[in-house]
Amino acid sequence: MSTPRIGETALARGVTATWWYTAVGVAFFVALTALFWILWAWAAPALDAPWRFPISIAGSLAWIAASILLLLDYRPSVLAARDGERHPPSTLTMTGFVLAALGAILLGLGTSSLLAAAAVVAFVLSVRPWTPGVRWRVVVGATLLVLVLVFVEASAFATQGIPVSAFSAPAFFVLMVPSMTAFSLWWWEIVLELDWARTAESQLAATRERLRLANDVHDLQGHHLQVIALQLELAERLLAKDPAAAAEQIRAAQGAVNEARAGTRALATSFRGVPLPDELENAADLLRAAGHDVRMHVGAGAASAPADVLGPIVRESVTNVLKHGDGARARIDLSRDGDTWVYRMVNDAADHGGGAGGVGGAEGGADVAWGSGLTGMGERLEVSGGKVEAWNDGTSFTVQVRLPVGHAPVAGTSDLPATTGEHA
Structure with missing residues (x-):
């Protein structure tokens, strides 16, 4: 029999699961875009050189591998920045850059399209952990560049007898790469911020509850200790003159001690209680x-x-x-x-x-x-x-x-x- 361990199912809770859903979605979109370019290289009548198809496949695989590596390093970068730490580019990031450059070159050659290579570059720019203001400037710039290349290459392919309709699907996905990547990552960061806010709120609530408990304990114990001190002082003064009265005051002090203990126990019980x-x-x-x-x-x-x-x-x-x-x-x-x-x-x-x-x-x-x-x-x-x-x-x-x-x-x-x- 195997005992379930919470560590084995970390994906079932918190923003960790949200992150993996987001990363898988981005990687899937990249793979889908690369697939359209592979189909383009295979089906376009003007690209009949036999080496273009395998080159396109190799470039697409390099791009997909680069996207996975860059996404794996994205989350630690954001978390480090949130904690005020510097996260220099890791081995994953550098390897991702190399694979992305290789993918852009091979995909551009295999499809005979500068737009295909620009798709890889636009993705790399969008997947970097920029600050919010810089990120959207980069995304808008990359989208405008892709849009210009779409019109230029559509005209160029039209002169080669390739219909614009055949070029529309890969062009549309390339146009969506920067915004879709940036929006997905931004959405995850929003969820992360909400999780941090929820954690801070719960910690603040716990702190307030501890302060409330401390004040209640202070009031309860302070009152009883003051009463006990007065009763014992009175008992000390009465001890020589009236032992019976002194004993009565000592018994009253013992009663105050019992009341303080019961009150403290009741207070602790109410503090621990959960509906x-x-x-x-x-x-x-x-x-x-x-x-x-x-x-x-x-x-x-x-x-x-x-x-x-x-x-x-x-x-x-x-x-x-x-x-x-x-x-x-x-x-x-x-x-x-x-x-x-x-x-x-x-x-x-x-x-x-x-x-x-x-x-x-x-x-x-x-x-x-x-x-x-x-x-x-x-x-x-x-x-x-x-x-x-x-x-x-x-x-x-x-x-x-x-x-x-x-x-x-x-x-x-x-x-x-x-x-x-x-x-x-």
Whole structure:
């Protein structure tokens, strides 16, 4: 059995996937443009020299290889510039330049067209990581140059008896090369900026929340410590005159200490709390990032479900799927059945013996052994009157949790036994 690793499915999340979609799209457009020129060299009646066709193929392959190398170096260049670092041309870029020059020469000779060579040059200019102002000037200049060459060569080919209609398809794709390349890369950079903005926003929100927590802790502890200090000072003064009154003040100080501890625990619990619908969305995103095909159903009123009890259960069940599932599919369900909340995690069956086991027998499934994962779930649920079941029917493994709607509040959640597993 192979445990799914998030690093193996990095393309499933973030701007990394967006980048590869963009790069593949640009490379595909280059290949399509080169294909039109190969067909031109093969079909044009005035280009009947037998060596032109293989030369055109070689030039096209060189151009495609150059585009791949230049795109591979484009993303690190942009990321380095974003971090304020200088990214000098790498071996990939220099090799790409050499292949592009070779491709322009061979493609121009094979098609007997300066426009074909200009297409390669225009692409190289457009794929460079210019600053935004410089890039669009370069793109506009390259497009105007290509447009002039289109009219010049259309007239020249017409005098050779080659119809303009036969020349229109490769000319159109060459005309689109600079703008399409630049626009695709610009679109990816916009997505990158949005991702950076989202990250900065989340970091700022976390910082604000920490400051809020620090202020709340300061107010809470400062108030109680001041009261405790006054009570102990009064007890010290009363100790010789009235020991009973001094003892009363000491007991009051102890009560203030207990109130401070309870308040701090409640404050920490509220700070850690995440609404259950958000918890479920995070669980689904994590499983998708690990390569699972995730289906999720959240019933009406899920926002009122007890996040203090079910939140840790959701996290533990996701950990079990990541550690013990087959890594292909998962289904998350949360619904209300009368006076009971029912949470269910179903994933493709695998070896669940070491830490993902549970109580068998439900719905005709085969028994599975208790493991530390569901043991922790059971201990959490026992406090609130809930129960956990698990079964393996041979094709899927199911963990089901039933929790009464009017469950008893969980006191001191932080004191409960921690569940096993690493939560990403």
